[in-house]
Amino acid sequence: MHSLQIPMAPEASMAEAQSRWWLLLRRAAVVLRQWPWRRMSRNGGFMFGLVVLLSIAAIAALAPWIAPHDPLVQDIANRRVPPIWYQWFSEDSNASWAHVLGTDKLGRDYLSRLMHGARISLSIGFSAALISGIIGTVLGVCAGYFGGRVDALVSFIVTTRLALPVVLVALAIVALHGSSLPVLILVLGLLLWDRFAVVMRSVTRQVASLEYVTAARAIGCSTLRIILTEILPNVMNAFIVIVTIEMANAILFEAALSFLGLGVQPPSPSWGLMLAEAKEDIFFSPWMITIPGTALFVLVLAINLFGDGIRDLTAPKGRS
Amino acid sequence: MWMYSFKRVLMGVCVMFAISMLSFGLTNAATDPAQAIAGSGATAADIEAIRLAYGFDKPVVTRYVTWLRGALNGDLGESYRQKRSVVSVIMERLPVTMILGGLALCFALMLSIPLGIFAALHPNTWVDRISMALALVGQAMPTFWFALLGIVVFSVGLGWLPASGVSDWRGYVLPAMALGYYATPTLMRLTRSGMLEVLEADYIRTARAKGLSRSTVVVKHALRNAVLPVVSVAAVQFGYMLGGSVVIETIFALPGVGYLAWESISLADLPVVQAILLVVAVIYVLLTLASDILNAWLDPRVRFA
Numbered sequence: 001m002h003s004l005q006i007p008m009a010p011e012a013s014m015a016e017a018q019s020r021w022w023l024l025l026r027r028a029a030v031v032l033r034q035w036p037w038r039r040m041s042r043n044g045g046f047m048f049g050l051v052v053l054l055s056i057a058a059i060a061a062l063a064p065w066i067a068p069h070d071p072l073v074q075d076i077a078n079r080r081v082p083p084i085w086y087q088w089f090s091e092d093s094n095a096s097w098a099h100v101l102g103t104d105k106l107g108r109d110y111l112s113r114l115m116h117g118a119r120i121s122l123s124i125g126f127s128a129a130l131i132s133g134i135i136g137t138v139l140g141v142c143a144g145y146f147g148g149r150v151d152a153l154v155s156f157i158v159t160t161r162l163a164l165p166v167v168l169v170a171l172a173i174v175a176l177h178g179s180s181l182p183v184l185i186l187v188l189g190l191l192l193w194d195r196f197a198v199v200m201r202s203v204t205r206q207v208a209s210l211e212y213v214t215a216a217r218a219i220g221c222s223t224l225r226i227i228l229t230e231i232l233p234n235v236m237n238a239f240i241v242i243v244t245i246e247m248a249n250a251i252l253f254e255a256a257l258s259f260l261g262l263g264v265q266p267p268s269p270s271w272g273l274m275l276a277e278a279k280e281d282i283f284f285s286p287w288m289i290t291i292p293g294t295a296l297f298v299l300v301l302a303i304n305l306f307g308d309g310i311r312d313l314t315a316p317k318g319r320s
Numbered sequence: 321m322w323m324y325s326f327k328r329v330l331m332g333v334c335v336m337f338a339i340s341m342l343s344f345g346l347t348n349a350a351t352d353p354a355q356a357i358a359g360s361g362a363t364a365a366d367i368e369a370i371r372l373a374y375g376f377d378k379p380v381v382t383r384y385v386t387w388l389r390g391a392l393n394g395d396l397g398e399s400y401r402q403k404r405s406v407v408s409v410i411m412e413r414l415p416v417t418m419i420l421g422g423l424a425l426c427f428a429l430m431l432s433i434p435l436g437i438f439a440a441l442h443p444n445t446w447v448d449r450i451s452m453a454l455a456l457v458g459q460a461m462p463t464f465w466f467a468l469l470g471i472v473v474f475s476v477g478l479g480w481l482p483a484s485g486v487s488d489w490r491g492y493v494l495p496a497m498a499l500g501y502y503a504t505p506t507l508m509r510l511t512r513s514g515m516l517e518v519l520e521a522d523y524i525r526t527a528r529a530k531g532l533s534r535s536t537v538v539v540k541h542a543l544r545n546a547v548l549p550v551v552s553v554a555a556v557q558f559g560y561m562l563g564g565s566v567v568i569e570t571i572f573a574l575p576g577v578g579y580l581a582w583e584s585i586s587l588a589d590l591p592v593v594q595a596i597l598l599v600v601a602v603i604y605v606l607l608t609l610a611s612d613i614l615n616a617w618l619d620p621r622v623r624f625a
Contacts, residue, residue, distance in 0.1 A: 159331065159608075160338045163601040165563020168581055172346055172593055175585045252462050256567050259464050260582060275465065279571075286472050293465035301460035 020229075027233060036313055046309020052302035060118035067112035068100070071269045075107035080285050083110070101291055104274070105281060110288075113269035114295055120270045121251045121299060124185055128250035129243045131189025136196020137239060143197070144204025145227060154197060161194050167256060174262045184263055188250045196242050203235045237314040244307025248300045255296055271296045325613050332609045336602055340391065343597035344384050347590040374400075391598065397591040401584075406595045410577060414599075417569070417576035421561040423492055424500030425554060432504045433550065436511025437543065443516065451512070455505035463564070467498035467571045484573040495572045499565060503557040507550055514546035521545075548618060552611035559604035 040046060059066070083102040086092035095102070101110035143154035170187050177183055207213065208231060216226050255272030257263030264270035266277070271292040278288030354371040355362070362370075371377050390397060396406040439451040474494060475483035482491050518524065519542055527537045562577070569578035577596055584592035 156331065156334060156338075159605075160335050160342070162608075163335055163339055163559075163604045164342065165560075165566075165597070165600050165604075167566050168563055168593075168597055168600065169346065171566065171582065171585050172597070175588070176347070248460070255462055256464055260567065260570060262585070272462075272464075275468065279468070282468065282472060283476050286476070289465075289468050289472060293462065293468065296462050296465065297460050300462070301456065304456060304460055 023229070040309070040313055043309050043312065045305040046313065049302045049305030049307075049309055052298060053306055056118050056299055056302065057122060059115050060122050063112075063115040063119055067109075067115045069109035069112040071108060071112040071116040072267050073108065075103065075109075077107065078103050079105055079107040080281065080288075081107075082285070083287050083291070086287075102285075102287060104277060104288060108267075108269075110274075110291060113274060114271070114292065117269040117271045117274065117292070117295070118299070120181070120264055120268065121254065121296070124181065124188065124254045125247040125251040125303075127185045128188035128192060128254075129247040131185065132191070132193035132246055132250075133196055133239060133243055135190070136193035136242075137200050137235075139193070140197040140200025141204045141227060141231060141235070144201040145208050145223075145231060147205075151201070154201065158194050158197050161191070164191070166191050166253065170253065170257055171260065171262050174257065179257075179262055179265055181264065184254060184257065188253055192246050192249055192253075195246060196239075199238050199242055200235060203238045204231055207231050207234045237310070241307050241311045241314075244303050244310070248303040248307075251296070251300060251303075321616065324616050328609055328612050332605050335605050339601040339605070340388055340598055341384070343594045343601070344387055345380075346597070347594045348380055348383065387594075391595075396595040396598070399584075399589055399592050401587050401589045401592075406591050409580070409592060410595060410599060413575060413577045413580045416574055417562060417565055417578060420492060420495055420499060420565060420569070420574065420576060421558055423496035424561050425503070425558050427496050427500035428503040428507055428557070429550075429554060431501070432507035433511050433547070436508045436550075437515055437538065439508070439512045440515030440519065440546075441538065448512075451508060455508050458501055458505040461501075463498060463502050464567045464571055466501060467494065467568055470494045470498055471571075484571075491572070491574070495568050495574055498571075499561055499568045502564070503554075503561065506557065507554060510550050510553055511546065514549055515542060518542045518546045548615065552615050555607045555611040556604075559600075559607045562600050562603060 078099065081099045081103040082090075082092050082095045084095050084097060084100050086102075087095040099109050099111070101114065103109055104113070139154050139157065143151045170191060173187050174183060213226060213230050216230050221230075254263055254270065255275070258270040258272030259276045261276060264273055266273060274292040275289060278285070278292070281288050354367045354374065354376050358367045358370050375383065387397065394407060396410075398404065399406050399409050402409055435451040435454070439448040442448055470481075471483045471494065474481045480490075481494050483494075484491075524537060524541055527541045532541075565576060565578035566582055567578070568574070569576045570582050573579065577600070581593065581596045583589075584596070
């Protein structure tokens with residue numbers, strides 16, 4: 001709300017105008033004003049991604065209040081109850097509205113587990129993407145801005161990281177250090193920064209060759225100041241796009257690790273873990289596989305569409 | 321050209337060296353290996369005995385140098401669980417993973433190159449839209465879920481393919497598809513954008529003006545140039561597949577390196593784990609090196625970029 005009022009008061013005092021926060025807020029206001037609202041609402045993929053992503057986030061945030069059952073409570077009398085549509089199509093009398101998406105092999109309500117699982121996926125995806133974003137941006141911006149030896153060093157680090165197989169390294173670390181949510185987030189965050197570094201490097205190179213950077217240097221701005229106030233705000237678009245890609249990646253990796261038994265530990269309702277637990281029921285209760293998988297697929301698809309949309313909206317010409 | 325190759329090779333050697341340190345450090349310095357082998361229920365005396373037996377009482381650097389010297393001579397130590405040399409354990413499993421990776425790559429290329437070409441030849445038509453939608457779906461689909469769905473449909477439902485094991489060639493079909501489709505979106509987008517770019521070029525217009533048939537122009541003139549980056553990325557993707565095959569091999573119980581890695585990690589068989597990390601990384605480095613040099617040889621612009 002505050003940022004929206006800023007363009008109304010352009011004649012701010014010098015002291016205020018020079019404060020970094022003020023500058024940041026003004027920039028945010030400019031971004032909001034110039035944001036292509038019109039084009040955005042016409043971009044079908046973007047709108048789909050945005051709506052689905054917001055809905056899943058809302059479900060995740062409200063899960064404790066809106067979930068019909070406790071995701072951890074076992075009801076041994078009602079195990080492997082099929083989802084409600086089995087009542088409609090296969091006339092299966094076990095299905096009922098009490099468990100809309102059925103129950104798992106321990107009688108835990110599938111819908112509730114799914115809702116709580118969204119919290120795990122989203123929090124891991126977002127935190128890991130943020131950590132890797134910070135690491136990758138520092139490396140990429142330094143490489144792009146300084147060039148030369150720094151660039152060569154960063155490119156060496158990136159090549160080394162790319163040569164390490166993510167799943168294997170993550171599995172090994174988690175197995176040796178025990179797996180908990182913070183360890184998973186940290187491991188994925190420390191492994192998924194390569195794309196940030198590569199993209200940030202090339203974007204920074206482009207920005208650093210522009211005139212306003214030369215001008216800032218000519219006035220005598222310090223390197224740190226140039227990077228913080230001239231470079232960083234102008235590579236933010238690319239940053240956000242990569243955040244979405246890596247968030248989707250981190251969510252998929254978390255699911256894969258949990259599926260292999262070395263990610264989120266039972267009885268937590270991680271979607272990957274739900275798939276792993278349903279693996280032995282694949283022959284007789286295939287819905288146990290299809291439901292969490294679909295959830296994972298829809299979430300990742302929404303994030304990808306959202307990211308593609310932002311890329312198209314912020315860089316209308318530069319499509320590749 | 322020589323200078324470029326030399327630089328690349330030097331970089332590759334440095335990366336391999338760094339990887340050897342990381343994979344050793346990961347399993348030795350970052351944790352207490354004696355504790356990991358003994359398990360959580362072990363007493364302090366047990367751990368101390370293991371530490372002496374395996375030589376963990378020596379400093380990490382000394383152990384690393386010994387290990388590296390062995391690795392350079394083709395000796396990666398002895399597996400704790402199988403009591404055999406790690407090299408023979410891995411060599412026994414490597415063929416399965418290589419076949420799987422090769423088949424997966426073939427599947428990915430056979431799907432992505434034709435689709436990419438069609439999409440580029442008819443931009444913004446339904447062909448293009450469908451292949452782009454396929455790419456999107458492919459990117460969002462978790463590999464292991466795709467594999468499980470494959471089992472549900474082809475093994476449980478239709479009964480055509482086995483759900484696990486590789487007693488004959490049919491055992492490879494589902495795993496190769498599951499592993500390969502993940503690389504498809506990337507390769508398809510690359511083919512499409514490469515073709516779109518090449519089709520704009522002057523020499524394509526010349527070829528058309530000469531009266532060459534459409535297929536000759538597309539295959540002989542355009543594809544040859546557009547497919548270059550696809551080949552180099554495909555080599556890199558093959559490296560990823562070797563690392564990513566852990567999940568697929570575990571699901572289908574394929575006796576490959578990935579399954580071995582998962583087993584060894586669960587059993588804290590550290591020499592095998594660090595050796596697999598090293599082998600996969602070295603294969604990846606060699607593949608990128610080969611594709612870089614091949615690219616530079618075929619396309620002089622790369623050398624001076």
